[in-house]
Amino acid sequence: AQSVAQPEDQVNVAEGNPLTVKCTYSVSGNPYLFWYVQYPNRGLQFLLKYITGDNLVKGSYGFEAEFNKSQTSFHLKKPSALVSDSALYFCAVSGTALIFGKGTTLSVSS
Amino acid sequence: GAVVSQHPSWVICKSGTSVKIECRSLDFQATTMFWYRQFPKQSLMLMATSNEGSKATYEQGVEKDKFLINHASLTLSTLTVTSAHPEDSSFYICSAPGQREEQFFGPGTRLTVL
Numbered sequence: 309a310q311s312v313a314q315p316e317d318q319v320n321v322a323e324g325n326p327l328t329v330k331c332t333y334s335v336s337g338n339p340y341l342f343w344y345v346q347y348p349n350r351g352l353q354f355l356l357k358y359i360t361g362d363n364l365v366k367g368s369y370g371f372e373a374e375f376n377k378s379q380t381s382f383h384l385k386k387p388s389a390l391v392s393d394s395a396l397y398f399c400a401v402s403g404t405a406l407i408f409g410k411g412t413t414l415s416v417s418s
Numbered sequence: 419g420a421v422v423s424q425h426p427s428w429v430i431c432k433s434g435t436s437v438k439i440e441c442r443s444l445d446f447q448a449t450t451m452f453w454y455r456q457f458p459k460q461s462l463m464l465m466a467t468s469n470e471g472s473k474a475t476y477e478q479g480v481e482k483d484k485f486l487i488n489h490a491s492l493t494l495s496t497l498t499v500t501s502a503h504p505e506d507s508s509f510y511i512c513s514a515p516g517q518r519e520e521q522f523f524g525p526g527t528r529l530t531v532l
Contacts, residue, residue: 339517351424351511351525352462359518398461402519405452410461 310335312382312399314409321389322417329384329412331399340402341382343373345395346411352398358382367392389416420446420516421464424524431502432532439527441468441512447492448514452521453485456509468495468512502531 312333321327333339340359344352356367363375373384383396394416399409419442431437441451449470454462466487467475474487484506486498499506507530511523 316468326427344499344523347510348528352523354522357518357520370446395458402521403467405463405464406462406513406521408461411459 310401310403310407312341312401312407312409314397314399314412316412318413319411322416323391323414324388327386327389327393327414327416328396328402329399329414331382331409332380333382333399334380335401339382341375342400342406343367343371343372343382343384344398344400344403346398346410347395349358355384357398384403389414391416391418398401419429420444420514420522422514423528424510424512426527428528428530429526430530430532433503436498436499436500437502437529439499439510439512439529440509441495441497441514441524443514443522445492446514446516448495449492450514450515451489451495452515453487453495453497454511454513454516456511456526458509462511465497468497470495499529502529504531507531 342357343355356365358365358375366372400406423442425440451468453465456462465480467490468487470489476482489495511526512524
């Protein structure tokens with residue numbers, strides 16, 4: 309069965325500092341991996357995806373993620389965090405539908 | 419990008435009543451749509467796969483008689499919560515697949531059952 313794990317319930321970072329939100333995956337075959345962000349009482353917004361190709365994927369709002377096959381990871385990163393980045397972040401893997409991790413709350417302090 | 423809408427965005431109902439939630443793909447056709455349920459500050463749990471022209475496929479533990487799904491056309495899927503109870507209060511989100519494994523999500527429907 310395909311699954312993703314987000315080991316951190318919450319990540320706290322100061323504005324201007326780099327941020328990392330961790331995700332590891334377990335799939336059979338080639339993984340299709342995604343990051344989504346959710347603001348309170350809102351739907352999900354797509355950030356980026358890895359299907360194939362370059363291991364470093366650049367996405368929306370300055371976010372990027374690195375696909376690491378040997379470590380089965382797909383961590384989300386941003387060089388300089390903004391207070392407005394504070395939200396709930398989900399890593400997901402594609403099966404028939406998307407299978408989501410439990411989510412990580414990112415809190416960026418000013 | 420493709421747009422998926424949901425209606426209503428929020429609904430409050432009395433216990434025992436039924437509530438219908440609509441999910442529409444606005445500028446593309448979707449033979450398949452997915453319904454998720456999300457509790458506060460928790461992940462999205464796949465409830466069912468809605469298939470145009472055939473029966474929905476429910477995930478284990480989801481009561482098909484309680485959560486009725488109808489995929490009436492290539493752009494519309496509906497989820498009806500029948501005889502709603504307070505424990506059905508949740509955030510319901512639908513999605514439709516696009517190309518290259520991408521999913522387009524609706525904005526969600528907040529259901530509160532009193």
